[in-house]
Amino acid sequence: xxxxxxxxxxxxxxxxxxxxxxxxxxxxxxxxxxxxxxxxxxxxxxxxxxxxxxxxxxxxxxxxxxxxxxxxxxxxxxxxxxxxxxxxxxxxxxxxxxxxxxxxxxxxxxxxxxxxxxxxxxxxxxxxxxxxxxxxxxxxxxxxxxxxxxxxxxxxxxxxxxxxxxxxxxxxxxxxxxxxxxxxxxxxxxxxxxxxxxxxxxxxxxxxxxxxxxxxxxxxxxxxxxxxxxxxxxxxxxxxxxxxxxxxxxxxxxxxxxxxxxxxxxxxx
Amino acid sequence: xxxxxxxxxxxxxxxxxxxxxxxxxxxxxxxxxxxxxxxxxxxxxxxxxxxxxxxxxxxxxxxxxxxxxxxxxxxxxxxxxxxxxxxxxxxxxxxxxxxxxxxxxxxxxxxxxxxxxxxxxxxxxxxxxxxxxxxxxxxxxxxxxxxxxxxxxxxxxxxxxxxxxxxxxxxxxxxxxxxxxxxxxxxxxxxxxxxxxxxxxxxxxxxxxxxxxxxxxxxxxxxxxxxxxxxxxxxxxxxxxxxxxxxxxxxxxxxxxxxx
Numbered sequence: 245x246x247x248x249x250x251x252x253x254x255x256x257x258x259x260x261x262x263x264x265x266x267x268x269x270x271x272x273x274x275x276x277x278x279x280x281x282x283x284x285x286x287x288x289x290x291x292x293x294x295x296x297x298x299x300x301x302x303x304x305x306x307x308x309x310x311x312x313x314x315x316x317x318x319x320x321x322x323x324x325x326x327x328x329x330x331x332x333x334x335x336x337x338x339x340x341x342x343x344x345x346x347x348x349x350x351x352x353x354x355x356x357x358x359x360x361x362x363x364x365x366x367x368x369x370x371x372x373x374x375x376x377x378x379x380x381x382x383x384x385x386x387x388x389x390x391x392x393x394x395x396x397x398x399x400x401x402x403x404x405x406x407x408x409x410x411x412x413x414x415x416x417x418x419x420x421x422x423x424x425x426x427x428x429x430x431x432x433x434x435x436x437x438x439x440x441x442x443x444x445x446x447x448x449x450x451x452x453x454x455x456x457x458x459x460x461x462x463x464x465x466x467x468x469x470x471x472x473x474x475x476x477x478x479x480x481x482x483x484x485x486x487x488x489x490x491x492x493x494x495x496x497x498x499x500x501x502x503x504x505x506x507x508x509x510x511x512x513x
Numbered sequence: 514x515x516x517x518x519x520x521x522x523x524x525x526x527x528x529x530x531x532x533x534x535x536x537x538x539x540x541x542x543x544x545x546x547x548x549x550x551x552x553x554x555x556x557x558x559x560x561x562x563x564x565x566x567x568x569x570x571x572x573x574x575x576x577x578x579x580x581x582x583x584x585x586x587x588x589x590x591x592x593x594x595x596x597x598x599x600x601x602x603x604x605x606x607x608x609x610x611x612x613x614x615x616x617x618x619x620x621x622x623x624x625x626x627x628x629x630x631x632x633x634x635x636x637x638x639x640x641x642x643x644x645x646x647x648x649x650x651x652x653x654x655x656x657x658x659x660x661x662x663x664x665x666x667x668x669x670x671x672x673x674x675x676x677x678x679x680x681x682x683x684x685x686x687x688x689x690x691x692x693x694x695x696x697x698x699x700x701x702x703x704x705x706x707x708x709x710x711x712x713x714x715x716x717x718x719x720x721x722x723x724x725x726x727x728x729x730x731x732x733x734x735x736x737x738x739x740x741x742x743x744x745x746x747x748x749x750x751x752x753x754x755x756x757x758x759x760x761x762x763x764x765x766x767x768x769x770x771x772x773x
Contacts, residue, residue: 298729326731333729337680338722342738343673344649350739355731363739383522383647385676399730 248312249407249438250274250297250329255306256462257292266292268462269306274407274440279433281449281470282442284459285484290442291334293459294409297440299325327356330400334411334442336392345380345387345395346371352403370402374428390421397428408432410441414448426452450474450488458483515679517579517643524569526645530745535654537753538642541760545634548764554630556760561637569645576640583636584629591625648672653740666736677719682712 251273258265267289274280282290295301296308299315299322308315310325330352333339342348346367353363371377374394379387387395393413400408410429414422426448433439443449449456449470456473458465460483466473473479474487486492493500521527526534538561545557566576595617597603598610607616642651652665685708688694695701724732 295725300725300728323731323733326729331726331729333722333726335722337677338719339726341670341673341723341727341736342649343647343669344738344741346741347649347738351727351732351737352730354737354739355733360739367739381522383518383649384673385680386519386522403730 247276248273249276249310251309251312252293252296253307253309255293255296255303255308257296257301257303259292265304266462267296267303270459270463271306272457272464272467274438275455276406276438277433277436278438278454279452280438280440281453281456282440282459283444283446283449283456283483283485284465288459288483289462290459291411292462294331294411294440294442297407297409298329298331327403328406329409330403330405330407331409332397332400332411332413334415336389336396339396339399340384340392343383343385345376345382345384348384348395349376349398349402352399356403366402370398374398374401375424390417390424393417393421393425394428397425401428401432405437407438407440410439412442412444414443414445446474446486447488447490450491458485515676516575517640518648520571520575521644521647524565524571524645526564526569527647528743529645529749530743531646531650531654532657533745533749533753534642534646535651537756538638540753540757542635542638544757544760544764545631545638548768549627549631550764550767551627551630552767553760553764554627554634556763557634558630558637560756561634561641565637565641565644569641571644576644579640579644580633580637583632587629587632591628594628595621595625597621650741653742656740662735669736674716674720678712678716681715681719682708685711 253271255267255270256265257267266287270289270293282293284290292301296303299317302317310328315321315325340348342351349367349370350363353366354360358366368377371380374397376391376394376398379391382391384392384395397410397413413425413429417425429439429441430452441453453470455467456470457467458473458479465483466476466479474491477487480487487495541557541561545553548554562576565571566573597616597618598613599616600613601616602614603616603618603621605617605619605622607614648668652669655665655668656662686694689704689708693700694704
């Protein structure tokens with residue numbers, strides 16, 4: 245299972261009207277079936293890279309390979325790519341366009357050419373799996389933030405992609421919905437779907453990911469196992485990350501005793 | 514608008530076949546407007562009121578408040594029919610005004626009352642539809658009636674984005690208020706202008722993001738979504754047909770009587 249599903253080679257991208265590029269020669273490899281966390285400060289190029297993976301943005305230079313084949317930007321090529329690579333966007337309000345939950349979820353499968361009967365079944369299945377059915381009859385604008393997020397995830401899962409990209413899936417969610425979303429992502433990886441996730445939650449990334457990619461100023465600073473990444477203090481400082489709580493405690497148990505004086509773990513020097 | 518939207522999702526008539534509701538409301542509206550009859554208008558007002566409040570479960574006070582919104586416009590516009598300026602006083606009332614009279618005739622007043630009633634009855638037909646049928650269901654009906662897809666897609670996106678834009682606007686307003694943005698008229702004016710400007714920019718940005726997200730799901734220029742349909746019931750169709758036939762017959766009989 246070590247073959248590369250997605251590979252980026254020296255990818256650059258500059259947004260129209262911006263002076264500095266968002267991606268400056270990004271190279272990385274995503275292996276099939278892995279759980280990959282993308283970390284790095286805001287503006288380090290994670291979201292731009294995600295849009296490139298799906299063919300929404302076309303790199304100014306460099307190449308992206310999907311299953312070893314360079315991306316084909318013809319209409320047909322893009323449709324086939326997008327049926328295999330799904331993105332769950334950070335803000336569900338930018339993703340959900342329909343006023344009805346079931347209609348919203350049916351958009352993808354119908355675009356993929358499934359018949360109405362098949363789509364209906366798929367939509368019902370995914371709504372049952374993600375516990376959406378209880379609010380499926382509500383209009384989208386009356387849903388809570390967490391419910392919108394679940395709907396946005398169902399939008400993509402129902403298309404059964406090989407690679408799913410989650411752009412900060414737990415941002416602005418309450419603890420209950422965060423757990424729910426993390427649970428869903430866990431089940432997705434068990435099905436053998438490759439998951440790429442942008443997150444700022446070091447604790448979750450440490451626990452969940454097989455591999456962590458550190459983005460910094462439009463490049464890949466380092467990729468490696470969570471242990472490798474979080475033991476590199478210099479790297480963490482450059483990427484403005486902190487080590488997971490559990491590692492801080494293991495390295496410096498004193499911070500537990502200092503509770504009350506200072507309850508938050510400080511990055512170990 | 515938001516209240517209507519919220520109410521229609523709780524209506525007892527929500528799960529009735531949308532085509533039935535649409536046909537009932539449109540046919541009744543058409544008959545009511547074309548007949549210009551007071552009797553028909555009162556009957557329609559009564560029936561739609563019972564359906565919306567009684568069957569739909571919309572609170573009566575809410576319904577009356579909603580019905581009173583168009584009333585203001587109606588009174589203003591019928592004032593022109595009621596009041597004349599003339600040298601000779603008419604039979605209903607006359608207020609001398611120099612050598613002129615501000616005056617009205619009994620016939621004019623009756624006509625004004627009929628106009629108001631007809632307009633109110635028509636509005637009640639539309640309220641019946643919008644207080645019982647979510648917009649997505651109405652779009653389904655329009656699609657069945659072969660309204661061009663482009664128009665339906667536009668309606669869908671506009672509907673969804675009304676709420677997003679309102680939400681954004683209220684968030685900006687709150688943030689301005691919390692920083693004393695409308696302390697006095699001058700700052701309030703400035704804050705409002707700033708909100709309008711940034712709302713526009715945010716809307717453009719949001720629509721770009723939405724387009725990206727739709728493209729990511731293989732959007733190919735046509736918005737295809739599942740139709741949500743409720744089965745039509747024969748008993749309901751029968752009632753609707755019966756009512757429309759009765760209304761039509763009533764109007765015809767009244768017309769004949771008047772012309773004799």
